[in-house]
Amino acid sequence: MSGTAILAVNDLHIDYYTFEGVVRAVRGVSIELCRGESLCIVGESGSGKSTIGLAIVRALPPNGIVARGEILYNNVDILRLSEEEMSKRIRGKEISIVFQDPAATFNPLFTIGEVMLDVIAAQLGVRDRRRAYEHGIKMLKLVELPDPERVMNSYPHELSGGMLQRAAIAVALSANPKLLIADEPTTMLDVTIQAQVLDLLKRLRKELSLSMIFITHNLGVAAEVCDRIMVLYAGTMFEEGYADTILTNPIHPYTRKLLECIPRASRRVSRLRYIPGSLPDLKTPVSGCPFEPRCDYATKICSVSPPLVRVVGHRHRVACHLAQEKGGV
Amino acid sequence: MLLDILRLKMYFPIRRGVLGRVIGYVKAVDDITFSINSNEVYSLVGESGSGKSTVARCILKLYEPTEGRILFEGRDVTRTRGRELLEYRKMVQAVFQNPYLSLNPRMSIADIVAEPILEHTGVGKDEAYRAALELLERVGISRELARRYPSSLSGGQAQRVAIARAIALKPKLVVLDEPTSSLDVSLQAQILNLLEDLYSEYRMSYLLISHDLSVVRYVSDRVGVMYLGKLVEEGYTENLFENPLHPYTQALISSIPEPDPAYGKLNRRITLPGEPPSAVSPPPGCRLNPRCPRFMDLCRREEPPVVEVEKGHTVSCWLYAKV
Amino acid sequence: MGLNEIASVLKLIKSNPLSMLGIIIVATFIVIGVASPYIAPYPSDAWGYSYNLETRLLPPSPRYPFGTDEMGRDLFSRVLLGARFSLIIAVGVVSIALVIGVVVGLTAGYMGGFAGMVLMRLTDMFLAFPPLLLAIAFAATLGRGLFNVIIALALSWWPWYARLVYIQVNSVKNLPFIDAARIIGLSPVKIMFKHVLPNSITPVVIQAALDMGSAVLEAAGLSFLGIGVPPPTPEWGLLVSQGWALINSAWWLSFFPGIAIVVTVVGFNLLADTFQEVMDPRLRSTMVMRGM
Numbered sequence: 001m002s003g004t005a006i007l008a009v010n011d012l013h014i015d016y017y018t019f020e021g022v023v024r025a026v027r028g029v030s031i032e033l034c035r036g037e038s039l040c041i042v043g044e045s046g047s048g049k050s051t052i053g054l055a056i057v058r059a060l061p062p063n064g065i066v067a068r069g070e071i072l073y074n075n076v077d078i079l080r081l082s083e084e085e086m087s088k089r090i091r092g093k094e095i096s097i098v099f100q101d102p103a104a105t106f107n108p109l110f111t112i113g114e115v116m117l118d119v120i121a122a123q124l125g126v127r128d129r130r131r132a133y134e135h136g137i138k139m140l141k142l143v144e145l146p147d148p149e150r151v152m153n154s155y156p157h158e159l160s161g162g163m164l165q166r167a168a169i170a171v172a173l174s175a176n177p178k179l180l181i182a183d184e185p186t187t188m189l190d191v192t193i194q195a196q197v198l199d200l201l202k203r204l205r206k207e208l209s210l211s212m213i214f215i216t217h218n219l220g221v222a223a224e225v226c227d228r229i230m231v232l233y234a235g236t237m238f239e240e241g242y243a244d245t246i247l248t249n250p251i252h253p254y255t256r257k258l259l260e261c262i263p264r265a266s267r268r269v270s271r272l273r274y275i276p277g278s279l280p281d282l283k284t285p286v287s288g289c290p291f292e293p294r295c296d297y298a299t300k301i302c303s304v305s306p307p308l309v310r311v312v313g314h315r316h317r318v319a320c321h322l323a324q325e326k327g328g329v
Numbered sequence: 330m331l332l333d334i335l336r337l338k339m340y341f342p343i344r345r346g347v348l349g350r351v352i353g354y355v356k357a358v359d360d361i362t363f364s365i366n367s368n369e370v371y372s373l374v375g376e377s378g379s380g381k382s383t384v385a386r387c388i389l390k391l392y393e394p395t396e397g398r399i400l401f402e403g404r405d406v407t408r409t410r411g412r413e414l415l416e417y418r419k420m421v422q423a424v425f426q427n428p429y430l431s432l433n434p435r436m437s438i439a440d441i442v443a444e445p446i447l448e449h450t451g452v453g454k455d456e457a458y459r460a461a462l463e464l465l466e467r468v469g470i471s472r473e474l475a476r477r478y479p480s481s482l483s484g485g486q487a488q489r490v491a492i493a494r495a496i497a498l499k500p501k502l503v504v505l506d507e508p509t510s511s512l513d514v515s516l517q518a519q520i521l522n523l524l525e526d527l528y529s530e531y532r533m534s535y536l537l538i539s540h541d542l543s544v545v546r547y548v549s550d551r552v553g554v555m556y557l558g559k560l561v562e563e564g565y566t567e568n569l570f571e572n573p574l575h576p577y578t579q580a581l582i583s584s585i586p587e588p589d590p591a592y593g594k595l596n597r598r599i600t601l602p603g604e605p606p607s608a609v610s611p612p613p614g615c616r617l618n619p620r621c622p623r624f625m626d627l628c629r630r631e632e633p634p635v636v637e638v639e640k641g642h643t644v645s646c647w648l649y650a651k652v
Numbered sequence: 653m654g655l656n657e658i659a660s661v662l663k664l665i666k667s668n669p670l671s672m673l674g675i676i677i678v679a680t681f682i683v684i685g686v687a688s689p690y691i692a693p694y695p696s697d698a699w700g701y702s703y704n705l706e707t708r709l710l711p712p713s714p715r716y717p718f719g720t721d722e723m724g725r726d727l728f729s730r731v732l733l734g735a736r737f738s739l740i741i742a743v744g745v746v747s748i749a750l751v752i753g754v755v756v757g758l759t760a761g762y763m764g765g766f767a768g769m770v771l772m773r774l775t776d777m778f779l780a781f782p783p784l785l786l787a788i789a790f791a792a793t794l795g796r797g798l799f800n801v802i803i804a805l806a807l808s809w810w811p812w813y814a815r816l817v818y819i820q821v822n823s824v825k826n827l828p829f830i831d832a833a834r835i836i837g838l839s840p841v842k843i844m845f846k847h848v849l850p851n852s853i854t855p856v857v858i859q860a861a862l863d864m865g866s867a868v869l870e871a872a873g874l875s876f877l878g879i880g881v882p883p884p885t886p887e888w889g890l891l892v893s894q895g896w897a898l899i900n901s902a903w904w905l906s907f908f909p910g911i912a913i914v915v916t917v918v919g920f921n922l923l924a925d926t927f928q929e930v931m932d933p934r935l936r937s938t939m940v941m942r943g944m
Contacts, residue, residue: 044514191376196600223586243590244590247590263543268547279513389831427828431828
């Protein structure tokens with residue numbers, strides 16, 4: 001592992017146990033995130049993108065089990081840490097998470113300030129209320145919330161979605177973590193508010209030299225905030241590389257198709273391309289490539305054996321049987 | 330004109346206390362006028378709280394408007410009831426955002442699509458179900474699925490069923506309220522293409538309600554932009570997207586993240602500070618004035634007039650009014 | 653209830669011995685209630701107007717497992733036959749209360765407005781009294797008799813169902829598929845019965861079915877107080893009450909019918925707990941874990 005990697009996920013497998021069967025949500029995903037880098041994990045429903053985020057902060061629901069793999073944070077496998085070590089040393093202080101719904105951060109019965117002071121006391125060990133309060137105000141100012149004193153005394157329902165998400169970011173960053181996981185943080189927001197929050201995240205990342213994993217279904221958002229993009233499908237990594245490469249010169253058929261079927265506001269197309277079929281059921285085991293039933297280029301081998309990850313360029317990896325022949329096209 | 334909306338207002342009273350005293354109004358839609366031609370796709374865009382869905386619900390006669398008139402093919406249908414309302418319902422149908430919630434989970438797919446046919450045409454059960462199966466096949470749902478229940482369908486399939494139900498009576502207008510917002514990208518394109526095919530096949534009109542400008546640009550002929558209960562700009566799709574006039578429209582269009590690195594570098598983003606104020610006490614004058622980057626003193630005092638800047642392209646902004 | 657839910661109920665019952673016990677008790681109760689005239693050793697003792705001096709007040713023995721009463725009737729047969737009356741009362745009370753409750757709750761919930769408000773205030777008035785007290789008042793006014801007991805209990809129970817239906821209807825009536833039904837042009841009555849009711853009734857019916865245990869208990873209470881079923885009906889509450897006078901010399905007279913009541917009520921409650929666990933999403937995830 002290179003010395004600059006802040007996070008390295010190796011061959012991660014995660015299963016959910018449900019009544020209907022075992023859902024194989026993540027099937028051998030590896031991630032390498034360099035210090036100060038931002039990586040977007042892009043995928044549709046059931047791609048496993050959120051599951052990976054939860055696994056990194058060790059917050060999987062009780063029926064989600066890491067079947068295999070390791071998650072190295074600064075070369076320490078956090079899957080082997082005890083729950084106590086995890087909350088004492090890692091959560092909040094090293095790795096923090098922001099969710100799609102800021103309501104996940106804030107209990108409706110408490111004010112923003114009460115939640116913040118609790119987090120500050122727990123993660124930074126600041127027992128002095130005066131100092132904790134001042135730190136809280138500082139954090140709210142950092143996320144550009146107007147009138148931070150008023151926000152401190154507000155209940156979650158008194159704030160708009162955009163303000164609440166800013167407050168959630170402030171809470172996540174209050175113990176000065178090095179790695180921020182943002183799980184669809186702007187999906188519930190309107191576009192103009194989304195633009196504000198994306199700008200904020202970009203600024204914070206620079207100012208605080210944060211590393212970031214940004215989880216989204218929206219390739220446009222990914223293009224805005226990230227250095228690198230990883231495309232997931234059915235729990236499998238399909239393609240990873242620098243954002244520019246992925247967006248302008250994708251190799252995996254799924255990435256190409258996905259880009260083609262997004263309508264653009266910047267230009268009008270006469271007819272949208274689309275991907276036939278529907279998303280796969282993760283309970284049925286697949287022997288080959290999970291995209292094979294929907295792929296135009298599928299050949300015999302695609303239904304038989306899972307594609308291996310191939311390096312096709314500088315930090316550009318693709319998992320497709322056809323990658324070699326089609327590489328560089 | 331197929332549909333004319335004239336000075337439509339929808340105020341929701343806010344009640345307090347045991348006696349339900351009215352202490353104020355949410356002015357969800359505040360004096361809106363626009364028309365939809367036959368065989369046209371008209372889109373209303375705006376963010377949450379803009380009132381676009383309320384307009385749709387007024388047209389669908391789920392709400393009784395506070396003021397204003399709705400004309401359908403020239404006839405006033407604002408307060409229509411009984412037989413006449415049933416006739417109107419036959420011609421105006423809808424598709425909603427969440428396909429699972431818009432299909433009765435206790436009815437089979439065939440029952441769902443056959444229901445409007447049985448209700449409105451005098452045909453027998455056999456014929457209604459035959460027609461339902463044909464419709465389902467047309468939207469890409471195989472016969473084998475017709476006996477199933479909505480919960481066993483994927484999101485894209487369920488939305489196809491909702492579309493089949495909406496076109497079952499061959500309506501003249503279909504209101505599409507965020508029809509692809511809950512679908513994944515790879516399925517969204519399928520549904521948009523299906524809607525487009527049906528549109529030319531059935532020669533109907535669509536009123537698309539959406540917050541997604543990319544989708545709007547792809548499907549619509551004309552677009553109306555709403556902000557806080559007002560229609561701030563209206564025009565042909567190309568004109569509006571290539572030459573947005575209202576500062577709000579400009580900000581809205583420039584805020585859309587595009588999966589194109591070159592676009593991101595070229596496009597100068599116009600950000601609006603803050604968030605939309607409450608529709609209970611909207612700001613006086615132009616409703617955008619507290620957030621507008623090109624705000625003038627006049628904007629706070631008086632409501633801007635509607636100005637036609639080029640043919641069919643109107644804007645409600647003082648920047649374009651000759652004072 | 654969908655197939656998935658039924659499947660999870662079955663899985664849960666299998667994994668939990670107490671649920672299994674509940675199912676067995678309730679099933680046995682129903683089987684005995686239906687088949688008692690054919691399985692009781694002395695079916696003629698059901699009403700038993702004859703007086704058998706030689707078999708009077710015998711303690712439990714292999715021949716008379718529950719002993720005999722002061723008229724020489726076999727108590728075992730009478731307890732078995734009593735299950736039938738308890739079953740009739742339980743089903744009767746719950747169905748009548750359910751019908752009234754559904755009509756009131758559905759109308760008030762979907763129509764709303766002034767009529768809805770009046771209906772729900774009426775419901776609240778009933779709910780303000782303890783149901784047993786109401787039932788006693790009704791039973792005392794109506795007089796003794798099987799049918800009157802059922803009516804009295806049903807009249808005191810329907811408001812609970814009305815409230816439950818009302819809450820369910822309110823959570824369903826604003827869903828998009830109800831809007832869709834309105835847009836299609838269905839009449840309010842059709843929407844209520846075709847779209848709203850089927851989607852709000854399941855928890856109410858389950859609640860009602862599980863309330864049958866309480867119906868058995870309350871009917872027995874009325875009989876015990878002497879305002880329920882008239883003697884010599886072999887109703888459990890009545891049997892307990894009649895044996896009460898002889899409790900010092902013939903303990904079995906009250907003991908066995910009492911046990912029958914307790915076991916039946918416990919059986920229904922065990923079943924109720926099972927269903928509650930299935931219906932409650934918060935308990936569900938623990939269930940998933942158990943199911944692995």
